Amino acid sequence: MPGVTYIEFNGAAHTVEVPVGTSLMRGAVDNNVPGIDADCGGECACATCHVYVDAAWLDKTGLPEAGSQEETMLSFAAAAQPNSRLSCQIKMREDLSGIVLRMPEGQH
Amino acid sequence: MDANVNFDAREDAYSRPLDSIDVSVPELYQNDVYQPYFERLRREDPVHYCADSKFGPYWSVTRYKDIMKVAINHQVFSSKWELGGVRLEDQVQGYERPSFIQMDEPDHGQRRMAVSPAVAPENLQRMEGIIRERTSRVLDELPHGRPFNWVQEVSIELTSRMLATLFDWPLEDRHRLMFWSDVTVCHVDTADAPVHSEAERYAELQKMAAAMKALWEERAGGNAPRYDLISMLAHSDATRHIDFRELLATCSLLIVGGNDTTRNSMSGGVWGLSQFPEQYQKLRENPELVPSLVSEIIRWHTPVLHLRRTALADFELGGKTIRKGDKVAMWFVSGNRDEEAIKDPHDLIVDRARAREHISFGFGVHRCVGNRLAELQLRILWEEILKRDLDIGVMDKPKYLRSNLIHGVRELPVQIH
Numbered sequence: 001m002p003g004v005t006y007i008e009f010n011g012a013a014h015t016v017e018v019p020v021g022t023s024l025m026r027g028a029v030d031n032n033v034p035g036i037d038a039d040c041g042g043e044c045a046c047a048t049c050h051v052y053v054d055a056a057w058l059d060k061t062g063l064p065e066a067g068s069q070e071e072t073m074l075s076f077a078a079a080a081q082p083n084s085r086l087s088c089q090i091k092m093r094e095d096l097s098g099i100v101l102r103m104p105e106g107q108h
Numbered sequence: 109m110d111a112n113v114n115f116d117a118r119e120d121a122y123s124r125p126l127d128s129i130d131v132s133v134p135e136l137y138q139n140d141v142y143q144p145y146f147e148r149l150r151r152e153d154p155v156h157y158c159a160d161s162k163f164g165p166y167w168s169v170t171r172y173k174d175i176m177k178v179a180i181n182h183q184v185f186s187s188k189w190e191l192g193g194v195r196l197e198d199q200v201q202g203y204e205r206p207s208f209i210q211m212d213e214p215d216h217g218q219r220r221m222a223v224s225p226a227v228a229p230e231n232l233q234r235m236e237g238i239i240r241e242r243t244s245r246v247l248d249e250l251p252h253g254r255p256f257n258w259v260q261e262v263s264i265e266l267t268s269r270m271l272a273t274l275f276d277w278p279l280e281d282r283h284r285l286m287f288w289s290d291v292t293v294c295h296v297d298t299a300d301a302p303v304h305s306e307a308e309r310y311a312e313l314q315k316m317a318a319a320m321k322a323l324w325e326e327r328a329g330g331n332a333p334r335y336d337l338i339s340m341l342a343h344s345d346a347t348r349h350i351d352f353r354e355l356l357a358t359c360s361l362l363i364v365g366g367n368d369t370t371r372n373s374m375s376g377g378v379w380g381l382s383q384f385p386e387q388y389q390k391l392r393e394n395p396e397l398v399p400s401l402v403s404e405i406i407r408w409h410t411p412v413l414h415l416r417r418t419a420l421a422d423f424e425l426g427g428k429t430i431r432k433g434d435k436v437a438m439w440f441v442s443g444n445r446d447e448e449a450i451k452d453p454h455d456l457i458v459d460r461a462r463a464r465e466h467i468s469f470g471f472g473v474h475r476c477v478g479n480r481l482a483e484l485q486l487r488i489l490w491e492e493i494l495k496r497d498l499d500i501g502v503m504d505k506p507k508y509l510r511s512n513l514i515h516g517v518r519e520l521p522v523q524i525h
């Protein structure tokens with residue numbers, strides 16, 4: 001199974017396997033990776049699975065579509081950056097194996 | 109609909125004609141008899157039209173998934189005060205309160221972002237120490253061996269201090285903030301409401317706004333914005349020029365949001381755990397469950413009963429057609445007990461799987477901005493209760509507020525053994 005590395009705000013890294021087709025939010029939650037709250041369960045309705053996509057992977061994940069619900073919800077997240085995504089909106093793919101995601105200080 | 113204390117709500121809920129069910133009646137919540145009506149609606153008529161109520165005709169959305177659909181669709185479901193606002197009870201003409209909870213995009217977002225840093229993770233870290241110190245002091249000073257009202261001595265005491273801190277308001281004057289909070293949320297036709305007309309309500313809130321305006325002017329002059337809400341409003345480009353009426357509305361919103369919901373969850377949690385003693389025992393043995401408990405209390409109590417939207421276009425939901433202009437109530441208090449979305453929803457379970465996935469904070473762009481502060485205060489309260497292993501005996505059922513908006517606990521008699 002392809003791997004995903006989640007790096008907590010304090011620097012702690014967790015590399016876990018995430019099945020293709022599963023969201024990167026679910027990959028964290030199902031593996032008890034701290035730092036992702038996912039309060040809405042993946043409906044793109046709360047912005048509490050906010051991550052920063054490592055620059056090397058941004059071409060592959062892409063950014064939220066202009067005018068999308070993800071973009072709107074991210075505009076309310078604390079400490080949003082140009083490489084911010086909601087991890088519930090990224091599905092695992094073979095070509096994302098090895099992807100690195102960093103967490104914000106808190107999910108708000 | 110009548111809702112006296114001494115009648116069989118379940119019998120009534122299932123025997124009356126479906127179209128006569130009106131869940132906007134405030135006594136249903138005051139008398140704690142609302143659940144059977146929602147249970148029937150979720151099963152038989154989950155998107156329910158009530159043609160005639162004290163607050164006019166309105167739709168009730170009762171299932172978790174349908175509430176989510178309404179909450180995230182701010183393009184169709186408007187919050188605008190000009191259309192009546194976010195309560196089933198319409199804004200009264202001349203007394204409208206244009207705060208950002210009652211605005212659509214982009215006005216709502218711009219203003220919300222002005223205050224959001226006050227309750228963002230970084231600022232919460234600064235507050236944790238002071239919250240813990242106060243919580244410890246309040247718990248240490250509680251009487252032992254004689255009954256007292258938990259709401260007054262703990263819930264109000266802690267949340268009023270928090271509110272004073274958020275506004276950087278004089279601590280010794282905090283009871284005035286609580287008074288204005290009660291003024292804002294009350295139904296003015298309640299016998300013991302703090303005000304009895306919209307004019308009286310507005311007059312009190314004008315006094316509040318004048319006091320806030322004075323603080324605003326002191327703080328607007330400084331260079332760097334301070335961490336309190338007034339300074340943030342005074343320094344943000346989105347809010348620095350708001351007029352007196354919007355200042356009144358915004359402070360009124362932040363006062364209620366900043367204390368009332370957490371106050372009631374502090375009381376609702378003690379009541380809830382008293383109803384599930386084996387869960388409290390599990391918690392005592394596993395104090396690491398406190399964060400999960402906090403989410404579960406917020407779900408189980410559901411401090412905001414409903415929020416209302418107004419449809420800007422026709423919309424199909426649950427096989428019904430909501431028409432443009434219709435009022436739509438999202439009943440969070442029902443969605444959180446939806447058997448299809450949540451297993452054993454009526455039980456308070458301290459280690460519930462996916463406890464965070466409750467609907468109490470709403471969803472979409474209007475999701476509660478202070479949710480992490482609320483969780484922080486509740487987490488610290490329960491950590492400190494467990495640290496002291498307080499044996500809190502609940503002596504009687506809670507007395508609830510007469511309200512279809514706020515799930516308010518007015519009295520909870522307890523005794524510490």
